[in-house]
Structures are given as C-alpha cells and as structure tokens.
Amino acid sequence: MCFMSYELGVNPDVQERLIREVDETMETCNGKLTYEALLSMKYMDMVVSESLRKWPNAVTTDRLCIKPYTIQAKNADEKPLLLEKNTTVWIPIFALHRNPQHFPDPDKFDPERFNDENKGNIKPYTYLPFGAGPRNCIGSRFALLETKTLFFYILSKFEIVPVEKTQIPVQLSRKQFNLTSEGGFWFGLKRRAK
Numbered sequence: 001m002c003f004m005s006y007e008l009g010v011n012p013d014v015q016e017r018l019i020r021e022v023d024e025t026m027e028t029c030n031g032k033l034t035y036e037a038l039l040s041m042k043y044m045d046m047v048v049s050e051s052l053r054k055w056p057n058a059v060t061t062d063r064l065c066i067k068p069y070t071i072q073a074k075n076a077d078e079k080p081l082l083l084e085k086n087t088t089v090w091i092p093i094f095a096l097h098r099n100p101q102h103f104p105d106p107d108k109f110d111p112e113r114f115n116d117e118n119k120g121n122i123k124p125y126t127y128l129p130f131g132a133g134p135r136n137c138i139g140s141r142f143a144l145l146e147t148k149t150l151f152f153y154i155l156s157k158f159e160i161v162p163v164e165k166t167q168i169p170v171q172l173s174r175k176q177f178n179l180t181s182e183g184g185f186w187f188g189l190k191r192r193a194k
Contacts, residue, residue: 001147002185003055004048006170007109008151009160009187014111018047019192022155033152035145044148046111049119052129054109055179057143059094061131093128094179102126158189 008015021043029037038044064086071081083089098106102123103113112118130137137143154160162168165186173182 001150002181003170003179004051004147004151005160005187006166006181006185007051007054008047008155009162009166010168011109012159014047014109015155015160018043018151019155019159022152025152026156033149038145038148038152041148041152042116043111044151046114048144048147048151049114049127049129050109050111053097053103053113053127054106056093056097056129057137057178059092059177059179061091061093061128063089063091063135065089091128096126096128099126154189158191161188161190163188 008018021041025033025037025041065083065088066085068085069083071083073080096102100106103126113122125132130140130143163186165183167181167183167186171182173180
C-alpha cells in the first residue's frame with residue numbers, strides 16, 4: 001500500500017484516471033461500495049497489479065524440491081544443474097518482475113501491462129506477487145480486496161501528493177530484507193474539490 005501510494009503520488013496521470021474510475025463507481029453504487037462494484041473496477045485492478053509487479057510483497061519465495069530434477073543447459077558453456085530431492089529452491093520474485101525480457105522498461109510504472117489486451121502476454125510464472133500453484137498465498141484475495149477498498153475510499157475524498165520529505169525517486173532501505181523506503185514514506189493528502 002505504501003509503494004502504491006508512492007506510485008500514485010509521483011504519477012499524477014495514473015492517479016487522475018484512477019480517481020475518475022472511483023468517481024464513476026461511487027456514482028454507480030450510490031455512494032455505497034459493493035463487492036461487485038469493486039471487482040468491476042478494471043483500472044484499479046491494473047494499478048494494484050502493476051504496484052505488486054514493481055514492488056512485490058516478498059523479494060523471494062522458496063520451495064522444497066520433492067523429487068530429483070535436472071535443469072538442462074541452454075548454452076554450450078553451461079552444465080546441466082541437478083536439483084536433488086529435499087533441496088530448497090529460492091525463486092527471486094523481485095528479479096523476475098524487473099526482468100526486461102518479461103516486462104519491457106521494468107522500472108517504469110505502467111498499469112497498461114495489465115489491461116485486457118496485454119495481460120494475456122505475460123508469461124506464466126514471471127508474475128508472482130503471491131506465489132503460484134497450490135502453495136500460493138492463502139490471503140491474497142483478502143489482501144487485494146483490502147487494498148482496493150482502502151484506495152477507493154482515500155481517492156474518493158483525497159489526492160495523494162508528494163510533500164517536501166517525499167523521496168523521489170524512492171531509495172530502498174538496505175537495513176531490511178523486505179522492501180521498504182529508506183526513511184519511510186511521506187505523502188500528503190490533498191482534499192479533492194468536488
């Protein structure tokens with residue numbers, strides 16, 4: 001949520017479009033957000049998805065190899081890699097999400113990567129904000145609904161704006177394993193004129 005606030009604050013065009021969708025949805029549901037209305041917000045979903053791509057909840061995840069598996073060499077100067085049973089395999093989520101082969105111009109915040117036309121082009125297992133398969137995050141749906149609901153209500157009344165203490169660009173803390181901003185996140189809420 002902090003990184004999404006950052007991206008909205010430093011990308012006013014994205015925030016403006018999202019506010020328009022919030023206003024339209026608010027009008028459609030007569031000021032009372034419903035589950036169905038929230039799920040129908042395509043641009044909100046795109047913004048949340050892109051926030052999770054650029055700033056995943058976890059930088060890595062791990063899995064336990066349950067049977068021997070060989071990763072074949074791709075190039076002549078490589079050797080095959082044997083993963084033995086009970087080997088822990090680390091999956092670098094942050095690196096996958098920032099790989100330009102999978103996400104062109106990976107440092108750019110671009111919700112359009114997740115529009116109906118483009119999201120089908122995302123290669124399986126290159127976008128893993130909550131993991132994948134039977135061991136994915138059990139709370140992912142709740143986390144997504146919570147995030148979307150929070151931003152819906154914030155943006156219905158306020159704009160997120162940079163303030164003097166806002167770090168642009170954000171500097172990641174090297175003191176923690178999880179992603180966070182060095183010195184915290186600082187933004188203002190500017191009351192919207194209706």
